[in-house]
Amino acid sequence: MSTPRKRLPAAERRESILAAAAEVFGEYGYSAARTDAIAQLAGISQALVIRSFGSKEALFIATAERVVDHVAEAFHAAIAGADERERVESRLGAAYVRLAEDRGALVTLLHLFTLGHHPTIGPIARESFLRIYTILREEAGFSADRATTFLATGMLVSTIFGLRLQSQDHPLAAELLQATFRENTGLVSDLFGG
Template structure:
């Protein structure tokens, strides 16, 4: 039997936490469930991470990193509309193939709202920092155009919400999105 290094275990915890937090949210997920999924004890889990919040923030950071990498790879060497199309297509593929990333994103926003309400600003700061890294990643290929970046991110958040609510692709709610995108030249059909 091959033993994993602490770094490999840490990676397995982040993957497990991504799945668990995506499904149950911050408050609905126990560290016991994460430890069980990884196959380690809770005390070992806390040797890798100081607490549940650190595990959640590591998973959230990885989620943002994965999305940033998706956008960077898709837009490499492209600008403007070509970059918009490439990033949108790549993101659509990612959320279809790895829905836990989309669900974790949504859980991140809920966790921030709940934490801010309770006076805990650490969650918000960490998630907002990640969001700004994501914003900057999109902003540059779009010519550092504020309106283009805002529009791209707004469409992305709407898509996140519609997918999270389970609207199937053929539902009429998508038609307005497709029509708006076609009118702006963002979608060919």
């Protein structure tokens, strides 16, 4: 006789679904991701995933919003924790790279930003991107040029993770990683066992 599963509180179950969804959406993108794969990874039924969120679209939006919230929280903490001797940009870069510990999060963010054409997801993607830009401009004190360069590097970081270039044994991949991550290259190696 099997032991009955312990029922998780709703908040824990929601977080479990969103963490699994970030991994699956990060791996397959919005279109190809399947709610049954998310349910399996979360260790619950597909019916419970749908009942919790209503649709795959709503689940993707909640997952993307969770990732953007994590980026914002990481950036707020990096800015607040910087003293006058530290470069805020370096702290923000390290905070962004550490978000890769949440499997699929940065690639889910990349998928979100490619859905600007989607009638429902597009406005959320634009608002989310501008939320991050606002933190860089208003809290970190970056100029518009510095903020756009930082965002471009962030998109490159997400692309590298999406392509899994950090796991490639190729001299140009290693060069690209070093040029992109600079002082955070060791952190990427630690995160991915390189």
